[in-house]
Amino acid sequence: MASSDAQEAPLKSSTYEPEYKSSFGLVVDVALRVLLFATALAAIIVMVTSEQTKMIPVAPGKLMPRTAKFNHSPAFIYFVAALSVAGLYSIITGALSALALLKSHGHSTKLQAHFVMFDALLLGIVAAATGAAGGVAYIGLKGNSHSNWNKICHIYGSYCFHFSASLILSLISSITLLLLVWLSVYVLSKKVARR
Amino acid sequence: METQYKDVEVVNRGSSFNGKDLTLRFLALTLTLIAAVLLGVDKETTTVAITLVPSLPPVDLPVTAKWTHMSAFVYFVIANAISCTYAATSLIVILATSGKNKLASLVIIILDIVMVALLFSAVGATSSIGLIGYKGNSHVHWDKVCNVFNKFCHQVAIAVFLSFAGSITYLLLIVISALKLHKKF
Numbered sequence: 001m002a003s004s005d006a007q008e009a010p011l012k013s014s015t016y017e018p019e020y021k022s023s024f025g026l027v028v029d030v031a032l033r034v035l036l037f038a039t040a041l042a043a044i045i046v047m048v049t050s051e052q053t054k055m056i057p058v059a060p061g062k063l064m065p066r067t068a069k070f071n072h073s074p075a076f077i078y079f080v081a082a083l084s085v086a087g088l089y090s091i092i093t094g095a096l097s098a099l100a101l102l103k104s105h106g107h108s109t110k111l112q113a114h115f116v117m118f119d120a121l122l123l124g125i126v127a128a129a130t131g132a133a134g135g136v137a138y139i140g141l142k143g144n145s146h147s148n149w150n151k152i153c154h155i156y157g158s159y160c161f162h163f164s165a166s167l168i169l170s171l172i173s174s175i176t177l178l179l180l181v182w183l184s185v186y187v188l189s190k191k192v193a194r195r
Numbered sequence: 196m197e198t199q200y201k202d203v204e205v206v207n208r209g210s211s212f213n214g215k216d217l218t219l220r221f222l223a224l225t226l227t228l229i230a231a232v233l234l235g236v237d238k239e240t241t242t243v244a245i246t247l248v249p250s251l252p253p254v255d256l257p258v259t260a261k262w263t264h265m266s267a268f269v270y271f272v273i274a275n276a277i278s279c280t281y282a283a284t285s286l287i288v289i290l291a292t293s294g295k296n297k298l299a300s301l302v303i304i305i306l307d308i309v310m311v312a313l314l315f316s317a318v319g320a321t322s323s324i325g326l327i328g329y330k331g332n333s334h335v336h337w338d339k340v341c342n343v344f345n346k347f348c349h350q351v352a353i354a355v356f357l358s359f360a361g362s363i364t365y366l367l368l369i370v371i372s373a374l375k376l377h378k379k380f
Contacts (some may be wrong), residue, residue: 073323120370127311
Protein backbone atom coordinates (compact mmCIF):
# COMPACT_ATOMS: atom_id res chain seq x y z
CA MET A 1 0.00 0.00 0.00
CA ALA A 2 2.66 2.44 1.07
CA SER A 3 5.02 1.57 -1.78
CA SER A 4 2.31 1.93 -4.43
CA ASP A 5 1.43 5.33 -2.98
CA ALA A 6 5.04 6.35 -3.11
CA GLN A 7 5.27 5.37 -6.77
CA GLU A 8 2.13 7.24 -7.65
CA ALA A 9 3.14 10.38 -5.88
CA PRO A 10 5.30 12.00 -8.56
CA LEU A 11 2.53 11.51 -11.13
CA LYS A 12 -0.01 13.43 -9.11
CA SER A 13 -0.25 17.15 -9.53
CA SER A 14 0.64 19.34 -6.60
CA THR A 15 -2.99 20.06 -5.73
CA TYR A 16 -3.51 16.47 -4.61
CA GLU A 17 -0.45 16.44 -2.47
CA PRO A 18 -2.06 17.24 0.91
CA GLU A 19 -4.55 14.39 0.52
CA TYR A 20 -1.81 11.95 -0.31
CA LYS A 21 0.20 13.03 2.68
CA SER A 22 -2.59 12.63 5.21
CA SER A 23 -3.43 9.14 3.94
CA PHE A 24 0.24 8.21 3.96
CA GLY A 25 0.43 9.31 7.60
CA LEU A 26 -2.60 7.15 8.37
CA VAL A 27 -1.09 4.07 6.74
CA VAL A 28 2.09 4.53 8.78
CA ASP A 29 -0.07 5.09 11.86
CA VAL A 30 -1.95 1.82 11.38
CA ALA A 31 1.29 -0.05 10.63
CA LEU A 32 2.93 1.29 13.80
CA ARG A 33 -0.08 0.30 15.89
CA VAL A 34 0.03 -3.22 14.46
CA LEU A 35 3.75 -3.34 15.28
CA LEU A 36 2.98 -2.12 18.80
CA PHE A 37 0.39 -4.85 19.27
CA ALA A 38 2.73 -7.54 17.93
CA THR A 39 5.69 -6.52 20.10
CA ALA A 40 3.58 -6.09 23.24
CA LEU A 41 1.92 -9.48 22.77
CA ALA A 42 5.23 -11.21 22.04
CA ALA A 43 6.86 -9.55 25.06
CA ILE A 44 4.04 -10.76 27.34
CA ILE A 45 4.16 -14.31 25.99
CA VAL A 46 7.93 -14.55 26.24
CA MET A 47 7.87 -13.15 29.77
CA VAL A 48 5.05 -15.37 31.05
CA THR A 49 6.61 -18.56 29.67
CA SER A 50 9.95 -17.87 31.31
CA GLU A 51 9.69 -20.49 34.04
CA GLN A 52 12.79 -22.52 34.82
CA THR A 53 13.50 -25.07 37.54
CA LYS A 54 17.05 -25.96 38.49
CA MET A 55 18.77 -28.03 41.13
CA ILE A 56 20.55 -25.60 43.41
CA PRO A 57 23.04 -26.67 46.08
CA VAL A 58 21.62 -25.47 49.37
CA ALA A 59 24.19 -27.24 51.55
CA PRO A 60 27.38 -29.16 50.77
CA GLY A 61 26.36 -32.29 48.91
CA LYS A 62 22.67 -31.48 48.96
CA LEU A 63 20.61 -30.31 46.00
CA MET A 64 17.17 -28.73 46.05
CA PRO A 65 14.94 -27.91 43.09
CA ARG A 66 14.27 -24.20 42.88
CA THR A 67 12.02 -22.49 40.39
CA ALA A 68 12.53 -19.06 38.91
CA LYS A 69 9.28 -17.46 37.73
CA PHE A 70 8.41 -14.04 36.45
CA ASN A 71 5.89 -13.32 39.20
CA HIS A 72 8.52 -13.58 41.90
CA SER A 73 9.33 -9.94 41.39
CA PRO A 74 6.75 -7.12 41.51
CA ALA A 75 8.65 -5.33 38.74
CA PHE A 76 7.89 -8.12 36.28
CA ILE A 77 4.24 -8.30 37.32
CA TYR A 78 3.98 -4.60 36.58
CA PHE A 79 5.78 -5.22 33.28
CA VAL A 80 3.21 -7.80 32.16
CA ALA A 81 0.29 -5.63 33.31
CA ALA A 82 1.63 -2.54 31.53
CA LEU A 83 2.27 -4.36 28.27
CA SER A 84 -1.20 -5.95 28.41
CA VAL A 85 -2.66 -2.46 28.68
CA ALA A 86 -0.50 -1.36 25.74
CA GLY A 87 -1.64 -4.33 23.67
CA LEU A 88 -5.31 -3.67 24.41
CA TYR A 89 -4.86 0.02 23.67
CA SER A 90 -3.17 -0.75 20.37
CA ILE A 91 -6.14 -2.94 19.31
CA ILE A 92 -8.66 -0.18 20.05
CA THR A 93 -6.71 2.68 18.49
CA GLY A 94 -5.56 0.53 15.59
CA ALA A 95 -9.21 -0.25 14.79
CA LEU A 96 -10.07 3.46 14.97
CA SER A 97 -7.17 4.31 12.65
CA ALA A 98 -8.09 1.56 10.21
CA LEU A 99 -11.70 2.79 10.16
CA ALA A 100 -10.49 6.31 9.42
CA LEU A 101 -8.31 4.89 6.65
CA LEU A 102 -11.25 3.00 5.13
CA LYS A 103 -13.44 6.10 5.20
CA SER A 104 -10.54 7.71 3.31
CA HIS A 105 -10.98 11.22 4.55
CA GLY A 106 -8.44 10.90 7.33
CA HIS A 107 -8.56 11.37 11.05
CA SER A 108 -10.61 14.10 12.51
CA THR A 109 -8.30 16.52 14.23
CA LYS A 110 -10.05 15.92 17.52
CA LEU A 111 -9.27 12.21 17.37
CA GLN A 112 -5.67 12.92 16.42
CA ALA A 113 -5.21 15.32 19.35
CA HIS A 114 -6.60 12.68 21.70
CA PHE A 115 -4.27 10.12 20.18
CA VAL A 116 -1.31 12.36 21.02
CA MET A 117 -2.32 12.55 24.68
CA PHE A 118 -3.11 8.88 25.20
CA ASP A 119 -0.10 7.71 23.19
CA ALA A 120 2.08 9.89 25.40
CA LEU A 121 0.47 8.42 28.53
CA LEU A 122 0.96 4.87 27.24
CA LEU A 123 4.53 5.74 26.33
CA GLY A 124 5.09 6.73 29.96
CA ILE A 125 3.57 3.48 31.22
CA VAL A 126 5.52 1.23 28.83
CA ALA A 127 8.79 3.14 29.38
CA ALA A 128 8.38 2.79 33.14
CA ALA A 129 7.74 -0.94 32.72
CA THR A 130 10.83 -1.33 30.56
CA GLY A 131 12.90 0.64 33.06
CA ALA A 132 11.61 -1.35 36.03
CA ALA A 133 12.17 -4.74 34.43
CA GLY A 134 15.53 -3.62 33.04
CA GLY A 135 16.71 -2.41 36.44
CA VAL A 136 15.93 -5.72 38.12
CA ALA A 137 17.23 -7.79 35.21
CA TYR A 138 20.51 -5.89 35.26
CA ILE A 139 21.05 -6.84 38.90
CA GLY A 140 20.12 -10.41 38.04
CA LEU A 141 22.75 -10.35 35.30
CA LYS A 142 25.58 -8.58 37.09
CA GLY A 143 24.69 -8.82 40.76
CA ASN A 144 25.51 -6.09 43.24
CA SER A 145 28.35 -6.65 45.64
CA HIS A 146 27.57 -3.59 47.77
CA SER A 147 24.18 -4.80 48.88
CA ASN A 148 25.17 -8.47 48.66
CA TRP A 149 22.67 -9.28 45.94
CA ASN A 150 24.12 -12.16 43.97
CA LYS A 151 23.66 -12.57 40.26
CA ILE A 152 21.34 -15.37 39.22
CA CYS A 153 21.68 -15.43 35.44
CA HIS A 154 24.59 -17.87 35.46
CA ILE A 155 22.21 -20.37 37.12
CA TYR A 156 18.95 -19.67 35.31
CA GLY A 157 20.22 -19.36 31.75
CA SER A 158 17.07 -19.78 29.68
CA TYR A 159 15.06 -17.72 32.20
CA CYS A 160 17.39 -14.79 31.69
CA PHE A 161 17.35 -15.31 27.94
CA HIS A 162 13.56 -15.00 27.98
CA PHE A 163 13.87 -11.84 30.02
CA SER A 164 16.34 -10.16 27.72
CA ALA A 165 14.22 -11.03 24.66
CA SER A 166 11.14 -9.66 26.40
CA LEU A 167 12.98 -6.49 27.38
CA ILE A 168 14.14 -5.86 23.83
CA LEU A 169 10.57 -6.35 22.57
CA SER A 170 9.19 -3.89 25.11
CA LEU A 171 11.92 -1.44 24.16
CA ILE A 172 10.69 -1.70 20.56
CA SER A 173 7.15 -1.10 21.86
CA SER A 174 8.21 2.10 23.59
CA ILE A 175 10.07 3.31 20.51
CA THR A 176 6.98 2.55 18.42
CA LEU A 177 4.84 4.63 20.78
CA LEU A 178 7.41 7.43 20.58
CA LEU A 179 7.24 7.34 16.77
CA LEU A 180 3.42 7.32 16.93
CA VAL A 181 3.36 10.49 19.03
CA TRP A 182 5.91 12.13 16.72
CA LEU A 183 3.83 11.18 13.69
CA SER A 184 0.58 12.51 15.18
CA VAL A 185 2.21 15.77 16.25
CA TYR A 186 3.80 16.18 12.83
CA VAL A 187 0.56 15.48 10.96
CA LEU A 188 -1.39 17.81 13.26
CA SER A 189 1.07 20.66 12.85
CA LYS A 190 1.05 20.12 9.07
CA LYS A 191 -2.74 20.32 9.09
CA VAL A 192 -2.60 23.49 11.17
CA ALA A 193 0.02 24.97 8.85
CA ARG A 194 -2.10 24.23 5.78
CA ARG A 195 -5.07 26.19 7.05
CA MET B 196 6.79 26.41 -1.28
CA GLU B 197 7.08 30.12 -0.68
CA THR B 198 3.34 30.60 -0.22
CA GLN B 199 3.12 27.69 2.15
CA TYR B 200 5.80 29.21 4.33
CA LYS B 201 3.85 32.47 4.38
CA ASP B 202 0.74 30.61 5.49
CA VAL B 203 2.66 29.13 8.36
CA GLU B 204 3.69 32.56 9.52
CA VAL B 205 0.13 33.89 9.32
CA VAL B 206 -1.34 31.02 11.30
CA ASN B 207 1.38 31.17 13.83
CA ARG B 208 1.14 34.83 14.65
CA GLY B 209 -1.54 34.55 17.29
CA SER B 210 0.00 31.61 19.09
CA SER B 211 2.72 32.43 21.54
CA PHE B 212 3.49 29.98 24.28
CA ASN B 213 1.26 30.95 27.13
CA GLY B 214 1.96 31.30 30.80
CA LYS B 215 0.69 27.80 31.64
CA ASP B 216 3.35 26.25 29.47
CA LEU B 217 6.13 28.35 30.96
CA THR B 218 4.99 27.64 34.52
CA LEU B 219 4.87 23.89 33.91
CA ARG B 220 8.28 23.96 32.27
CA PHE B 221 9.73 25.82 35.24
CA LEU B 222 8.07 23.31 37.57
CA ALA B 223 9.61 20.43 35.62
CA LEU B 224 13.00 22.13 35.81
CA THR B 225 12.77 22.53 39.57
CA LEU B 226 11.43 19.04 40.28
CA THR B 227 14.00 17.19 38.20
CA LEU B 228 16.82 19.38 39.52
CA ILE B 229 15.86 18.63 43.13
CA ALA B 230 15.45 14.92 42.35
CA ALA B 231 18.87 14.72 40.69
CA VAL B 232 20.62 16.61 43.49
CA LEU B 233 18.80 14.68 46.21
CA LEU B 234 19.93 11.33 44.86
CA GLY B 235 23.30 12.69 43.77
CA VAL B 236 24.30 13.63 47.31
CA ASP B 237 22.77 10.52 48.84
CA LYS B 238 25.31 8.77 51.02
CA GLU B 239 25.04 7.09 54.39
CA THR B 240 27.53 5.32 56.62
CA THR B 241 26.36 3.18 59.47
CA THR B 242 27.88 0.47 61.59
CA VAL B 243 26.55 -3.04 61.56
CA ALA B 244 27.39 -5.69 64.14
CA ILE B 245 28.87 -8.75 62.47
CA THR B 246 29.77 -11.92 64.30
CA LEU B 247 33.05 -13.17 62.84
CA VAL B 248 33.79 -15.87 65.38
CA PRO B 249 30.89 -17.32 67.39
CA SER B 250 32.79 -17.32 70.68
CA LEU B 251 33.72 -13.64 70.47
CA PRO B 252 31.32 -10.67 70.82
CA PRO B 253 30.20 -9.18 67.48
CA VAL B 254 32.37 -6.47 65.98
CA ASP B 255 31.00 -3.21 64.63
CA LEU B 256 31.90 -2.67 60.99
CA PRO B 257 31.24 0.61 59.15
CA VAL B 258 29.32 0.14 55.90
CA THR B 259 28.56 2.83 53.36
CA ALA B 260 25.63 3.14 50.98
CA LYS B 261 26.24 5.44 48.05
CA TRP B 262 24.19 6.23 44.97
CA THR B 263 27.01 5.21 42.61
CA HIS B 264 26.87 1.66 43.96
CA MET B 265 23.66 0.97 42.05
CA SER B 266 23.55 1.35 38.28
CA ALA B 267 19.84 2.16 38.32
CA PHE B 268 20.51 5.14 40.60
CA VAL B 269 23.27 6.38 38.29
CA TYR B 270 20.84 6.16 35.38
CA PHE B 271 18.25 8.05 37.43
CA VAL B 272 20.62 10.91 38.23
CA ILE B 273 21.80 11.18 34.61
CA ALA B 274 18.24 11.09 33.21
CA ASN B 275 17.09 13.76 35.65
CA ALA B 276 20.12 15.92 34.91
CA ILE B 277 19.43 15.64 31.17
CA SER B 278 15.76 16.56 31.50
CA CYS B 279 16.63 19.40 33.86
CA THR B 280 19.12 20.79 31.35
CA TYR B 281 16.59 20.35 28.56
CA ALA B 282 13.90 22.19 30.56
CA ALA B 283 16.27 25.11 31.09
CA THR B 284 17.27 25.15 27.40
CA SER B 285 13.68 24.99 26.17
CA LEU B 286 12.70 27.81 28.56
CA ILE B 287 15.47 29.97 27.14
CA VAL B 288 14.53 29.10 23.55
CA ILE B 289 10.84 29.85 24.13
CA LEU B 290 11.60 33.15 25.84
CA ALA B 291 14.10 34.10 23.13
CA THR B 292 11.77 33.33 20.20
CA SER B 293 8.63 34.20 22.23
CA GLY B 294 7.09 30.99 20.92
CA LYS B 295 6.64 32.37 17.40
CA ASN B 296 9.17 30.16 15.68
CA LYS B 297 7.27 27.30 14.09
CA LEU B 298 10.22 24.94 13.84
CA ALA B 299 11.38 25.61 17.39
CA SER B 300 7.95 24.80 18.85
CA LEU B 301 7.71 21.59 16.85
CA VAL B 302 11.18 20.48 17.98
CA ILE B 303 10.28 21.34 21.57
CA ILE B 304 7.13 19.18 21.47
CA ILE B 305 9.12 16.30 19.95
CA LEU B 306 11.83 16.53 22.61
CA ASP B 307 9.21 16.83 25.39
CA ILE B 308 7.98 13.37 24.42
CA VAL B 309 11.53 11.99 24.55
CA MET B 310 11.83 13.44 28.06
CA VAL B 311 8.61 11.67 29.10
CA ALA B 312 10.07 8.33 28.00
CA LEU B 313 13.45 9.04 29.61
CA LEU B 314 12.05 10.19 32.95
CA PHE B 315 9.44 7.44 33.21
CA SER B 316 12.00 4.73 32.51
CA ALA B 317 14.34 6.22 35.13
CA VAL B 318 11.52 6.33 37.68
CA GLY B 319 10.59 2.74 36.85
CA ALA B 320 14.14 1.45 37.20
CA THR B 321 14.84 3.28 40.45
CA SER B 322 11.55 2.38 42.08
CA SER B 323 11.89 -1.32 41.21
CA ILE B 324 15.38 -1.38 42.73
CA GLY B 325 14.15 0.64 45.68
CA LEU B 326 11.32 -1.83 46.20
CA ILE B 327 13.80 -4.71 46.35
CA GLY B 328 15.88 -2.70 48.82
CA TYR B 329 12.80 -2.00 50.90
CA LYS B 330 11.15 -5.42 50.84
CA GLY B 331 13.91 -7.74 49.72
CA ASN B 332 13.27 -10.72 47.46
CA SER B 333 13.17 -14.06 49.19
CA HIS B 334 13.15 -16.10 45.97
CA VAL B 335 16.64 -15.08 44.91
CA HIS B 336 17.96 -14.27 48.41
CA TRP B 337 18.31 -10.57 47.87
CA ASP B 338 18.01 -9.26 51.42
CA LYS B 339 16.47 -5.91 52.16
CA VAL B 340 18.91 -3.16 52.99
CA CYS B 341 16.56 -0.40 54.09
CA ASN B 342 16.46 -1.59 57.68
CA VAL B 343 20.17 -0.69 57.84
CA PHE B 344 20.25 2.40 55.63
CA ASN B 345 17.17 4.23 56.78
CA LYS B 346 18.00 7.78 55.74
CA PHE B 347 19.43 6.63 52.42
CA CYS B 348 16.22 4.83 51.50
CA HIS B 349 14.03 7.76 52.48
CA GLN B 350 16.08 10.07 50.32
CA VAL B 351 15.74 7.69 47.36
CA ALA B 352 11.97 7.51 47.88
CA ILE B 353 11.62 11.29 47.94
CA ALA B 354 13.79 11.65 44.84
CA VAL B 355 11.67 9.07 42.98
CA PHE B 356 8.48 10.84 44.00
CA LEU B 357 9.80 14.22 42.84
CA SER B 358 11.01 12.80 39.56
CA PHE B 359 7.63 11.13 39.02
CA ALA B 360 5.96 14.50 39.56
CA GLY B 361 8.41 15.95 37.03
CA SER B 362 7.52 13.33 34.44
CA ILE B 363 3.80 14.00 34.99
CA THR B 364 4.59 17.66 34.36
CA TYR B 365 6.17 16.78 31.02
CA LEU B 366 3.08 14.72 30.20
CA LEU B 367 0.89 17.74 30.97
CA LEU B 368 3.08 19.84 28.68
CA ILE B 369 2.33 17.43 25.83
CA VAL B 370 -1.40 17.51 26.63
CA ILE B 371 -1.32 21.32 26.51
CA SER B 372 0.54 21.26 23.19
CA ALA B 373 -1.93 18.78 21.71
CA LEU B 374 -4.91 20.84 22.88
CA LYS B 375 -3.32 23.97 21.47
CA LEU B 376 -2.77 22.31 18.07
CA HIS B 377 -6.36 21.10 18.15
CA LYS B 378 -7.71 24.52 19.06
CA LYS B 379 -5.75 26.17 16.29
CA PHE B 380 -7.32 23.91 13.74
